[in-house]
Amino acid sequence: MQTDVYTLSPETPVSAALNIVCGKHINHLLIVEDEILAGILCREDLCRADGTAPVKNCMTSPVPCVGPDTTLMDAAGIMSEQRVSCLAVVIDALLVGIVTRNELADVGFIRQPDTDVSVCDCCLACGSHIDVRPYLRAQHALLCPDCAGSLVTPTVPELA
DSSP states (O other): OBOOOOEEOTTSBHHHHHHHHHHHTOSEEEEEETTEEEEEEEHHHHHHSOTTSBGGGTOBSSOOEEOTTOOHHHHHHHHHHHTOSEEEEEETTEEEEEEEHHHHHHTTSSOOOSOOOOSOOOOTTTOOOSSOEEEGGGTTEEEOHHHHHTSOOOOOOOOO
16 A cells, blocks of 8 residues: 555646656546545546646546455455556545555556556656657656757857
């Protein structure tokens, strides 16, 4: 279970949420409104959404939840049954963490698909997912051509 989770308000723009998942190398964000868990997003949800829309337009709600005492077998079963890749972990109504399909695979509990498909590569600067690739000048950050083109190239002074 991950206890360091990223939360957003429902009005956060999709582009800002994409910047977070790309910049932090995470796949899930939780949406909280008035200290109540209102929804959950995965990277795929964000990549399919309009970048100017609020995240409330593409979040999943209600959020599939488990308690901290839920077994790995039960968590895997719930994920499979509900076709989700993440479950919020709550005690009463308090969010305490998340458990993901990747975590279950990392400990050998479930098998991930054999395909190595990137779910979504998005530009770290603007959130675009069109023609994104790592750029050496930006320390291999994932950028779209527009943002990569706006990078300032350092100039080397001429030797006298």
